[in-house]
Amino acid sequence: MRLRPVHFVDAPFAYPDGAVVRLAGGLQWFAAYEISGEGPLRVVPVADVAGLGDRAALLHARFTSPRAPLALGERVLRLDQPQVAAILNVTPDSFSDGGAHRDDPAAAAAAGMAMAGAGAALIDVGGESTRPGAALVWEEDEARRVAPVVERLARAGALVSVDTRKAPVMEAALAAGAGIVNDVSALLWDERALDVVVRSGAPVILMHSPDPKAGGHGRVTYDDVVGEVFDWLEARVEAVVAAGVDRARVIVDPGIGFGKSLADNLALLNGLAMFHGLGCAVMLAASRKRLIGALSNEAPVEQRLGGSVALALKGAEAGVQLLRVHDVVETVQALRVWRGLRDRALVG
Structure with missing residues (x-):
């Protein structure tokens, strides 16, 4: 199974809790996943990903986890933008x-x-x-x-x-x-x-x-x-x-x-x-x-x-x-x- 974020939105404010999520701790928000790799393509709201099994849960956690900055000596490379x-x-x-x-x-x-x-x-x-x-x-x-x-x-x-x-x-x-x-x-x-x-x-x-x-x-x-x-x-x-x-x-x-x-x-x-x-x-x-x-x-x-x-x-x-x-x-x-x-x- 593979997931691809789709249905990007400008901001989360107009949506119910859990209806949209932030992509990798960055500036983009999305409302659904396109599911591939197992039968025909389909689109599933992010609120329903919990019912798709362990693989989907793992991918969802990766999509929604912020990317930590890289500390490199005295320099820091931010990964939130x-x-x-x-x-x-x-x-x-x-x-x-x-x-x-x-x-x-x-x-x-x-x-x-x-x-x-x-x-x-x-x-x-x-x-x-x-x-x-x-x-x-x-x-x-x-x-x-x-x-x-x-x-x-x-x-x-x-x-x-x-x-x-x-x-x-x-x-x-x-x-x-x-x-x-x-x-x-x-x-x-x-x-x-x-x-x-x-x-x-x-x-x-x-x-x-x-x-x-x-x-x-x-x-x-x-x-x-x-x-x-x-x-x-x-x-x-x-x-x-x-x-x-x-x-x-x-x-x-x-x-x-x-x-x-x-x-x-x-x-x-x-x-x-x-x-x-x-x-x-x-x-x-x-x-x-x-x-x-x-x-x-x-x-x-x-x-x-x-x-x-x-x-x-x-x-x-x-x-x-x-x-x-x-x-x-x-x-x-x-x-x-x-x-x-x-x-x-x-x-x-």
């Missing part, structure tokens, strides 16, 4: 901004601090491109790219995550001051990665990948892409929790653009709210991705700002806690306007 995670690539070949900060840690760190100053809560530093067909980067080269940038950012007071699938790079970045590990292979590419995360105590972002050992871009045919990605992530979360990582320090990412068709990506975006049923914070990383070009006359990467902001707001509407983006200033402004609308709705 949508936050921006800024993309900072120090690669020569990333699909959007590869080469912009190559071999210049000081300039890269300055760019990261500018994004933090513009409102990004997290700076996500990556030293290897994950675009389709990208060349594998030797782990020592990748560590040499990211560690000096991470060190400068952390020393300047920024909260930093490292975007890598390699255990030695994780170790180097964490030692340099990174607070979070972001792994597009969900800790499956490197056999040591899970142990590094467990020993460090760092929060981890687990992204869905149809072929994590091969880079994540193998095309898969899905019967129900939202349900199948949910099940895959649920299994990964359970495995990571069983290894010793606190569920409250796990963040999930449905992997938009990784081994998925346009129809698959759109289905995942429309079904984002389901992933709160994993009991973890959710990251959406759709900025400037191919699906935007596919829906807008093949717009090139540098002309996908409007679509990127639209998808960020779609994530906010679905209760997503972290939005990984290239265009920080514009996304932060859009979220501030969205937040103003939500605040007004919640005061009646």
Whole structure:
């Protein structure tokens, strides 16, 4: 059985007690669940979920439990509202901004601090491109790219995550001051990665990948892409929790653009709210991705700002806690306007 929150409402005041509930302690309220995974789709009011059995009760508890803030040294990452995670690539070949900060840690760190100053809560530093067909980067080269940038950012007071699938790079970045590990292979590419995360105590972002050992871009045919990605992530979360990582320090990412068709990506975006049923914070990383070009006359990467902001707001509407983006200033402004609308709705 899977549940997806539906029938979102502006505010709870006009409804009887128990008729609407808050999604993951955030700014969104909903009145019903769409039930899938056992016969035809059906919609059930949240007040009736108690009669659906133990699985539904577990999922309901996860949907309605607040996501605790992450205390990371002197910094705290709040998860009760949508936050921006800024993309900072120090690669020569990333699909959007590869080469912009190559071999210049000081300039890269300055760019990261500018994004933090513009409102990004997290700076996500990556030293290897994950675009389709990208060349594998030797782990020592990748560590040499990211560690000096991470060190400068952390020393300047920024909260930093490292975007890598390699255990030695994780170790180097964490030692340099990174607070979070972001792994597009969900800790499956490197056999040591899970142990590094467990020993460090760092929060981890687990992204869905149809072929994590091969880079994540193998095309898969899905019967129900939202349900199948949910099940895959649920299994990964359970495995990571069983290894010793606190569920409250796990963040999930449905992997938009990784081994998925346009129809698959759109289905995942429309079904984002389901992933709160994993009991973890959710990251959406759709900025400037191919699906935007596919829906807008093949717009090139540098002309996908409007679509990127639209998808960020779609994530906010679905209760997503972290939005990984290239265009920080514009996304932060859009979220501030969205937040103003939500605040007004919640005061009646």
